[in-house]
Amino acid sequence: MMKRFVYPLQGFMTLLKKDRNFVLHLLTAVLVIIAGSCFDLTKVEWLFIIIAIFSVLFMEVINTSVEYVVDLVTDDYHELAKHAKDTASFAVVLASMMSAIIGCVIFIPRIFALLN
């Protein structure tokens, strides 16, 4: 029963120790939450922010997991290894693009409202 939580926690610790991008995404998430708290966001806007944050973290975790499996399978240069890693990293780019759009739609009008 406890193993259900222990192994994912070990995975989380591995990400914190070895995946600089994951840590950067976590720090960015904290900054976005602080920025969101400065504005009076609606419940729906917070939900979009949460979806944006978790989608990037989720894709980064999957990307790292793919990298581990590829590195386990081969140390040599392999075209399929390249495809696996490159396509997995594109998933992170897609999630980041979605999150950037969500962030712009929510924050840009509020920043303009502050300036006016």
Ligand SMILES: Nc1ncnc2c1ncn2[C@@H]1O[C@H](COP(=O)(O)OP(=O)(O)OP(=O)(O)O)[C@@H](O)[C@H]1O
């Ligand atoms: N075994 C391999 N065969 C072919 N190409 C590879 C192989 N390993 C890595 N690559 C290429 O090098 C790139 C970087 O791979 P690497 O494992 O260093 O990821 P990374 O730079 O640590 O990624 P991230 O910054 O997301 O952690 C891959 O996207 C891929 O294009």
